[in-house]
Amino acid sequence: MRTKLLVMLVLVSVLFSACAQATPTAAPATQAPAPAVPTAAPTTAPTTAPASVVLNVAVVDYVKGTTDTWLENTIVPAFKAQHPEVSDVQFTWLTWGTYNDVLAGYFNTGTGPDIINFGSEYIAQYGSQLADLTPYLGKDAWPDYAQYIPSTMAGVTTADGKLRGLPWLIAPRAYMCNMTELQAAGLTSVPTTYADWIKEAKSATIIKNNALQQAGLVVTGKLDDWQEYIGLIWGLGGQLYNPDGTSNFSSKESQAALKFMYDRRRAEYPSETVADLPQTNGNRLSDGSAACVLGNMWGFPAATDPVWNNIQLAPYPTDADFPNSKPISMVFQDWLGIPAYSKNVALAADFLKMLGSADNQFTYNKGFGSFPPRKDAWHDYTDTTLMKNIGNIMDQYGVAFSDVRDTAKLVTILQKEMPAYFTDQEDLATAVANIDQQYTQALKDDGWIK
């Protein structure tokens, strides 16, 4: 009898505790403040079945309070209206700081969002693990395909001859300088050569109490951005890979680019003991804390803001010592892909079609400060002088930031070796030799070199 009582007690207690945890949390109700935007015709036929599918979307490039709310409040209701079988579209907002780790988790476990926002360079790494979207978004399947700039489809979102994603936004990166600050530092134009930039970094930087009050140039991090480094190598006419696929980071272009970054850093930070700029919630160009910034329009004031009247743009610098050197502008293209593990490929493709309509591309890119990858979405804000200038730089000097192999490992290697050199823990020869050796090994380990 006592045993039975005990069993009953255990069963009841376990069941109660389990019930408490298993109660699903009600999803917050979201109302669409704006009317549903025009959308493309769905591939999958709407059904009368009760709503049961939840689509998950991971987005990394968004503007908080603007493009994210537009997705949640405008796009999602419109998509649900078109697809009654979809009960919800949930977003995961990623950050670049943990992006590689999160992506690795998704693909390793085979569980994760149905749609992922990728950066330009990720097609090399994840292309083969994404669903083939040719039957949904390909030339023959989707009339809108013809509106997309061909290089955005063929260059960045195609792997193994198959379409793996929808181009989402284009953001050329340029050096942007506040001419008032430059003139105060005795300069009349935006630097265009290595020597000019070192001069600018020195003369436009203001240090007080051993802390930066104004930086001559702000680049992500502390003038040690790995993406800029790759752009500088390309700008000198260098290549990241040898013909046999091994790393080419010990090339003379690569060494010159890294040396330039070191000298520029020393011009801005005379010693490593100078404190960085204070944190800011605005942007460096309009709050006066930087004379120049390397960046795109993300997080900057709207293209119509008067602040832009005083800002001039320039592509990556050149160096006369390198005959193949030419000004370039790194063009970053975000795109949206559907992992092969997704059980809702057709529905997710429909969601991409909706996002890929001219109006929706226009709205998102306007909110984000980038260019829509489809030509018929270039209107209104892209007609401003600023966007025309950025567009011109992209036209004249644009180089797609793609074909960067084994990105996660390369980033880790560069983010270790570059600062080791910049902080005098290593010399130049050691740093590039280490990058070369480690990167070649990584390429071998991960099957990039057969």
Added chain:
Amino acid sequence: MANPYLNTVYWAAATVLFIIITSLISGASARFVVKIRGGTKKLQERAFAGYLFAAPWVVGFLIFVLIPMVLSLYWSFNKVEPLKPVIWVGLKNYLDLFGDSDFKYAFLNSLFITVIGLPLQIGAALILALLLSQKLRGMRLFRVAFYMPVVLGLNSAVLLCWGLMFNANNGIVTQIIQGLGQIFVPFNWLDRLFIYINELISAAFLGFQSGRYKILQNVISAGFPAADRVPLWLQSPLWTKTSLIILLIWSCGTMMIFYLAALNNVPQEIYEAAEVDGANAWQRFWNVTWPLITPYTFYNLIVGMIAIIQLFNEPYVLFYNTPTVAQSAQSVVYYLYINTFRFNRMGYGSAISWFLLIVIMFITLIQFRLQNRWVQYDLR
């Protein structure tokens, strides 16, 4: 499926059912064993009840601790990558550890933080406990205040706040140091001395890690810091480990609680006897208090060492947005994480974790062996 959330409910229900079934099997097995050993009906019932109640924990231990441990031990001898066949490589992963300069770098970082940070953490806990054991009005409030960091925990939100406070330019920590230095000039000298000593030690250590001492030469040639120098908490590789150590000190509340209990356990009559013998406050502490609280110090030492060697959350959150200084603060567990989850080297990551286990056990063993020399368990 009518409702997408039903999937979660099914899994939860299946888990509960699994726990119930395994618990019943455990209880029944225990009763059977007692029965075949000739146990009475009462003993059988006791065995059944005991194992039934213990089973949920035991099953959890098996599923979440023992089986993963055994699997990771097996993986450590294999090349394991997701969606690829497992390949037996023998001791290769372990041998690779010794040739991996990044692993050595991370391991030395962890050792540095442990060797410098742990004594400071224990020291801070002891000082706070001594202060809080005084019989003063409102002392409970102070106890709560000093224990609050433990309640908050070093979670991501708290660490992000520290990230803002540690800004070298306008963070509140820097502002306070600068303000105090302006009001009280000796504090400024003290601050500069702290900066100088910290940078000398860190630069020497970075030189030791990389085999190049130019950064140390730079610090020496720069001389004694100027009056306007500030600590570059999260900005410079010379300060990243110091920032982590300060966080460890800030979160010494648990150790402090143990010391408070220890101080309450010291018999008052021993103090009275020492006072009668003319011992001053320091002599009373050094000859009475300290020996009698050494068991607690020993406990804090072991538990603190294990916790600090396993440091992960702090460097991960503080430096994920500043990856170019992150390596100078990269702990060995952070390195394990990167290899396992960013580079998908599950086998190598498992080898790191087992190597770490052996190191921790070895150091703990040494400490247990050495405790006879300094830990006082009785009053004789």
